[in-house]
Amino acid sequence: MAGEPEPISPAARRALEQDLADLRAERAAVAATLGRTDSEGDRADQADELQRADDLTRLDDRIDDLTVRLRQAATAGPPAAGVAGVGSTVTVRFDDGTTQELHIGEIADEDDSALVTARSPLGRALLGRRGGDAVFYDTPTGPRTATVESVGDAPAD
Known part of the structure; x- marks a missing residue:
């Protein structure tokens, strides 16, 4: 997100916070499944493990994006009166x-x-x-x- 931080509405903030909570819960569930193999397994098991690791990376990236967006919105404050912004x-x-x-x-x-x-x-x-x-x-x-x-x-x- 380039440029000045954009303010967001209270409803958008709640939606982003809920999305962040959902992503964190999904990440915890995926992370709990990693490394659960008792044996070396076959290639399918290894492919599944790699897919879950990729999923973790994707989730971590999205969690980071939302965390930064919420921090920027707090810095920006509410939209200025009469000026179009997120929430207007x-x-x-x-x-x-x-x-x-x-x-x-x-x-x-x-x-x-x-x-x-x-x-x-x-x-x-x-x-x-x-x-x-x-x-x-x-x-x-x-x-x-x-x-x-x-x-x-x-x-x-």
Whole structure:
């Protein structure tokens, strides 16, 4: 995560903390299975052991990422009033004239069709913007333009 630390909403913080707890529990379960062979075993056993070791590395990397993200968010503090950040609700007018209220989030949520993640092209374009600002972002069909109509607080949990 490059640049200045981005603040996150209380709901995003809770989601990241829960994800971190789940990853730590999964890591403990995988780590407990390593080295449990009483004999040398066959190649399949060795391959399984290597896969679990790879899983541990993947889990450790994700745990480190989330720990750093939570630390950065604490350093950044809450989003500034009137400036789009993680946790903000942003009303956007797209270049086709439609208007939509979007929530900028840290983690994708399939149940929230109005959520854009801060890492998506539109989410990155919205970060740091104020009402009246034009934003430019890429889509699979080409570059697009939108205008920030307004920036508000995070939606109520």
